[in-house]
Each structure stands twice: as C-alpha cells, then as structure tokens.
Amino acid sequence: MQILVLIKQVPEMEKVQFDAEKGRIDRKSAGVEVNPFDLNALEAAVKIREKLGGSVTALTMGPKRAESALKEAAARGADRVFLLTDKNFAGADTISTSAVLSAAARKLGDFDLIIAGEMSVDGDTAQVGPQTAQFLEINHAAYVSEITSVSENEITVNTSLWEANYSKTFNYPLLLTVTKDLNSPRLPSFKDKMKARKIEVEKLDYEAVKNQLQVKEVGFKGSPTWVENIVVPQKIERETKVYNKNETEKAIADLKEILAAKNLMEA
Numbered sequence: 001m002q003i004l005v006l007i008k009q010v011p012e013m014e015k016v017q018f019d020a021e022k023g024r025i026d027r028k029s030a031g032v033e034v035n036p037f038d039l040n041a042l043e044a045a046v047k048i049r050e051k052l053g054g055s056v057t058a059l060t061m062g063p064k065r066a067e068s069a070l071k072e073a074a075a076r077g078a079d080r081v082f083l084l085t086d087k088n089f090a091g092a093d094t095i096s097t098s099a100v101l102s103a104a105a106r107k108l109g110d111f112d113l114i115i116a117g118e119m120s121v122d123g124d125t126a127q128v129g130p131q132t133a134q135f136l137e138i139n140h141a142a143y144v145s146e147i148t149s150v151s152e153n154e155i156t157v158n159t160s161l162w163e164a165n166y167s168k169t170f171n172y173p174l175l176l177t178v179t180k181d182l183n184s185p186r187l188p189s190f191k192d193k194m195k196a197r198k199i200e201v202e203k204l205d206y207e208a209v210k211n212q213l214q215v216k217e218v219g220f221k222g223s224p225t226w227v228e229n230i231v232v233p234q235k236i237e238r239e240t241k242v243y244n245k246n247e248t249e250k251a252i253a254d255l256k257e258i259l260a261a262k263n264l265m266e267a
Contacts, residue, residue, distance in 0.1 A: 001054035003045045004105055006116035007038040009062055009069035034069045037117025039185040040178050045115050046077035048150055055079040067201045075188035075196035086205040091220030098131035100218055103209035112172040118143055118179050129177035140175040141168055
C-alpha cells in the first residue's frame with residue numbers, strides 16, 4: 001500500500017497575532033507546529049502500513065522552515081518526506097495550493113491512498129483535501145471519523161456530515177480527509193526523534209511541476225481568491241440576572257415579559 005500524507009506547518013494558534021491591515025496572520029508572532037488534524041492523518045497512514053505493508057510518504061508546501069514539520073512526520077512514522085518550496089508558490093490560496101500538491105503527487109508516484117487532515121487550524125476552509133482529489137480526478141471522502149475496515153482492494157470508512165453519519169466503501173485510488181475523532185496520534189520515541197533528525201528532506205521546486213502547471217497557475221498569480229479583510233469581533237457583554245429557588249414564579253414571569261417584548265411569543 002502506497003500512502004501519501006499531506007501535512008502543513010501552522011502557527012501556534014493560541015499565541016499567534018493577526019495583522020488586520022494586511023488581512024492575514026502574522027506568522028512571525030508565534031512558534032510553529034504540525035497542523036493537529038494532519039497528525040491524525042499520519043497516524044492513520046502508519047496504522048494501515050503496519051497492517052498491509054507498503055510505505056508512507058509525507059508532503060508539504062511551505063518555506064524552508066517547514067522541514068521541521070517533515071522531520072516530525074518522519075519521527076512519527078513517515079518513510080520519506082518531501083518539501084515543495086519555491087518563491088513562485090508564495091501567496092497561494094487553497095486552489096493554487098491544491099494544484100501544486102496534486103502535481104507533486106503525480107510526480108512522486110502512483111499512490112493508492114492520500115490522507116490529509118480535515119482542515120488546517122490557520123484557515124479552517126477544509127478545501128485543500130477535496131480540491132486536491134478533484135485535480136487528481138480521484139474519489140474522496142471528507143470528515144472521516146472512523147476506518148472500519150481496510151484491505152489491499154478497498155477501504156470502508158464512517159463520515160460525519162450535516163448531522164448524519166455515513167458508512168462508505170471505496171476502491172483505490174482515494175483521498176480521505178480525517179477528523180480528530182479518528183484516532184489518538186502516538187508520541188514519537190526518543191530513538192525515533194534522533195533517527196528523524198538525520199532523514200533527508202527531499203525538495204521539490206517549480207521546475208519539478210512545470211510540465212503540469214504554468215507559472216501563472218501557481219502562487220499568488222494562480223490564486224483567484226484572497227483575504228479582503230479581517231475583523232476581530234468585539235467581546236459581547238451580556239446582562240445577567242440570578243434568581244434563588246424561592247423566586248421561580250417571578251423568574252418565569254420576567255422571562256415571558258422579555259420574550260414578548262422581542263416578539264418571540266404572544267403577549
């Protein structure tokens with residue numbers, strides 16, 4: 001089983017600041033980490049490899065510092081790691097990112113299964129996985145919360161979508177985007193971390209995908225969407241009132257009065 005895992009290095013969202021004037025995250029304001037949902041994707045890939053054999057490849061697009069995310073992926077079980085990095089890729093939206101990732105996936109080989117986190121915590125769009133499947137012209141299942149069975153020929157998953165649960169069986173090739181309910185990612189051992197420090201992060205630039213994508217299709221030039229503005233909502237102050245157990249009837253009467261004033265019930 002040949003498995004590709006798409007990962008992304010993201011800012012530590014609890015510490016990161018926003019540049020409202022430029023309409024984007026100030027990525028220098030906080031440290032970085034592997035997108036948490038992608039750790040679930042990597043864990044799923046490693047478990048499938050342990051059962052069926054094969055290899056796990058991790059791929060990300062980003063600046064040189066994203067090598068640290070790939071080395072963490074190696075410590076957690078990835079056999080090979082690749083970094084898509086080129087100034088031409090800068091400023092990419094989800095469509096341009098998906099186009100480059102799919103082009104790289106084609107170049108790296110014929111993968112039976114591609115797994116990604118359902119979304120990245122710095123964007124929350126949940127678009128890159130499905131769009132990558134669309135560019136590759138393969139089936140995909142989004143919001144996968146459980147893998148109920150997997151074999152060399154097919155995989156059965158449970159997905160949670162629109163307040164309903166679905167059980168679906170697919171043949172390969174296939175792309176999955178997974179939720180945090182799927183598993184609990186294992187922590188790498190000290191030995192695995194030391195081994196990962198020596199792994200070669202193989203780099204791919206625009207030259208590697210230029211036969212599939214024109215330069216006008218990547219990065220900012222190839223991005224039909226952009227952030228117009230970022231607005232940080234003001235904290236909402238709410239007036240509260242507390243009743244003791246002897247004031248039940250008064251509480252009910254006051255609540256009725258409030259609802260009636262807002263035309264939420266008949267007076």
